[in-house]
Amino acid sequence: MNILNQTIKDYKFISFINKGGFGAVYKAQKATDFFAIKVFHEEYVLREYKKHGENNRLQREIEIMKSVSHEYLVEYVDDFIIEDESGKNYFLVMKFIEGHNLREILNQEEKLNEEKALELFKQILEGLDYLHNHKGEDDDTGIIHRDLKPENIIIQNNGQIKIVDFGISKVIDFTSLTSTGEIFGTGPYMSPEQITDSKHLDKRSDLYTAGVILYEILTGYYPYDFQYFPELIEKIKNDPAIPPRRRNLSISNQIENVILKLLEKNPYQRFLTIDEILKAVNPINTQREKVYDLSPRFLLRLYNDKSVLEKYTKHDEKFGYVVFPANLENNQPGLRKNIQDNPNIKILVDPATVRLAYDTYTDVKGVLELPYAPNDYSVITPTYLESYKAQKEYVKKVIDKQIELQADILLSPFHYTNNSTISYGPTRNLTAEWLDLDCKLAKESIDYRNNFYPNKEIYTGICIKADILKDDKDKKFLLNTFSSFENDGFLIYADTIDTKTNEVILYHYIDFLIELQKWTNKPVIAGRINTGLGLGLLSLGLSGFTSGTARFESFYEDLYKESSKAFNMYTRYYFPELLTTVSINRKTPIKFDEIIKNIGACDCYYCNKKANAEIVKDQNAHLHFLEIIHTEIAHLQKNSINTNIMNYINKIDVAISLYSGLKNVFKSDEYSFLYRWKNVFTKIKDKHYV
Incomplete structure (x- = not known):
């Protein structure tokens, strides 16, 4: 289409600026104003954006781009379509910016000094921050640039930048492009996830690209040496970046660290927000990042514990x-009042939303009474909460109920992502749909908290099948996903983590928890965990775990598929020397007598000098449990992580020795879990702490 020197829609096309892979840019004049107009053909537009009428997604995207207004972003002012014999041509009009793009400047100067580079970099970040928080077609993500590079950053004569071409890449079908030069030009700035899964990007992809640009303007080089495009792709995916100070010794260590963190392969290992980057590159900024308390804690999962508390x-x-x-609100009013009236008790409310995905929830009166329980005997499914309106209403009811129950920490609604009771056939991945739903609900919960309860902390609830974590790709995907949430912590249930869990599953489960806390610096709480294992997790530095008073020590899906009550009616007594609880027959505590005879009686506040028959009564066993667990945590809080890990591994050895002396009470396979725990904790120690 020959448009040079022609006037179209009152725009006179006066000169050609440049040509890219999917369109050309012209300088045009309308009255006394000058504009840059990008022209691209319909063949380059993704199929889903070509629909017209009410479903014209392309037009919606253009309207979103035109609504952007920021000092570091070019202003889109108009658009129109001209049709000729070859089909439709799209014209996207933006204000003309006088200046030179960053590529032209780098071609002249090769590299910039750190002060000048950071001045430009901060402007780039502020422009991206506006884009990422500008509500796009998907309210969760804002606008992701996707094609940031020096050619798309114009430096004006006053030194201020203008970022161009944002939002356009989203609608372009790059499989239709044949320009090798264009691919090479963009290639070095692609994030690893842009190469492997370009349809599921979030704002951290742009942050990776910003890191590449900062690297280049400080060194004059890309982060990787390469001769061919396939070599570059492999290096972006797999190789660490060449340290920038190897290219330019004048780069400060502080800024090198910022660059290397931006260039991490996994999004969860990068900076999570632009505010974090700005603070990292600007040490004189006195505003402090929120620091979370990660000291060891135990969260007691309540049942009928009023008198015990x-x-x-x-x-x-x-x-x-x-x-x-x-669901205990109405059938345990005394317990509820007890915890609400005690200023020394911090409350986290489990919204019981996991139950609502199973038809047995109708057998639990307290669950039926919840304001967000379906009122038509439906069960919660991804389809049930498919609409945006339904999701927002669900979140509102769940969070408001927690506020009503005086929760100190809010928790997003969550469900078991591997629900086995619902099937839509082989064409749908139900696990992915559950995960997508819970991620959406988590983000909605954070937004709702920010708008209505800004002084409350909010944790993200997660409930997964433990064996998915053994696949490194799945584990990294979950780390990338969960670390992107702007929350205050995580409560994670995994099916099934108990004394029967094999070493492979246990290792990857623990590694996932440690990695998530390590890279987010936010509390990670392991839900419903065996007490002995939970104390081991705390020794590794994990923030916390939950269990009942020597009960509710594991999560498994059958808890919700069955109508029966999910706790052992025998007294369960915690033996810290054995790192586990043992079921004791209250009427004939022969097993208890034998154990005490071999390892000695407990001298805690509640057991000291009492007869065995008194010790194993339910209330005393629960009080003993609380006393022991709080004593153990007090010890953990005094020591370093390395000391705590070594002490814990030593405790495993002692427990094995004690079990072996109780052959008349325990079979060898009843404590074989301790050997697995020792192997796993040793490997975790070697990976994370040596």
Whole structure:
């Protein structure tokens, strides 16, 4: 289409500026104003954006681009379509910017000094921050540039930048492009995830690209040496970047660290927000990043514990945290009042949303009474909450109920992502749909908190099948996904982590928890975990774990598929020397007598000098459990992680020795889990702490 020197829609096309892979840019004049007009043919537009009428997504995207207004972003002012014999041609009009693009400047100067580079870099970040928070067609993501590069950054005569071409790449079908030069020109700035899964990008892809640009303007080189495009692609995916100070010794260590963190392969290992980057490159900024308390904690999952709590808190006022299931509100009013009236108890409300995905929820009166339970005997499914309106309403009811129950920490609604009771056939990946739903609900919950309860912390609830974590790709995907949330912590349930879990599953489960906390610096709480294992997790530096008073020590899906009550009616007594709880027959505690005879009686506040028959009564066993667990945590809080890990591994050795002396009480396979725990904790120690 020959348009040079022609006038179209009152725009006179006066000169050609440049040509890219999917279109050309012209300088045009309308009255006394000058514009840059990008022209591209319909063949380059993705199929889903070609629909017209009410479903014209391309036009919606253009309107979103035209609504952008920021000092570091070019202003889109108009658009129109001209049709000729070859088909439709799209014209996207933006204000003409006087200046030179960053590529032209780098071609002249090769590299910039750190002060000048950071001045430009901060402007780039501020422009990206506006884009990422500008509500696009998908309210969750804002606008992701996708094609940031020096050619798309114009430096004006006053030194201010203008970023151009944002939003356009989203609608372009790059499989239709044949320009090798264009691919090479963009290639070095692509993030690893842009290469492997370009349809599921988030704002951290742009942050990676910003890191490449900062690297280049400080060194004059790309982060990777390469001769051919396939070689570059492999290096972006697999090789560490060449340290920038190897290219330019004048780069400060602080800025090199910023660049290397931006260039991490996994998005979860990069900076999570642009504010973090700005603080990292600007040490004189006195505003401090929020620092979370990651010290060891135990969260007691409540059931019928009113009298136990009342008695225990008279002895020890500094109780700590509890998890209160929302479905207990009406059938445990005394317990609810007890925790709400005690200023030393911090409440996290489990919204019981996991139950709502199973038809057995109708057998639990307290669940039926929840305001967000379906009122038509439906079960919660991804389809049930498919609409945006339904999701927002669900989140509102779940969070508001937690506020009503006086929660100190809010929790997003969550469900078991590997639900086995619903099937849509082989054409749908139900696990992915559940995960997508819960991620959406987590983001909606964060937004709702920000708007209505800004002073409350909010944790993301996650409930997954543990064996998916053994696949490194799946593990990294989950780390990338969860680390992107602007929340305050995580509560993670995994099916099934208990004394029967094999070493492979246990290792990857623990590694996932440690990695998530390490890279987010936010509390990660392991939900419903065996006490002995939970203390091991705390020794590794994990922030916390939940269990009941020697019960509710694992999560498994059958808890919700069955109508029966999910706790053992025997007394369960915790033996810290054995790192586990043992079921004891209250009427004939022969097993208890034998164990005590071999390892010695407990001398805690609640057991000391009592007869065995008194010790194993339910209330005393629960009080003993709380006393022991709080004593253990107090010890952990005093020591370093390395000391705690070594102490824990030594405790495993002691427990194995004690079990072997109790052959008349335990079979060898009843404590074989300890050998697995020792192997796993040793490997975790070697990976993360040596």
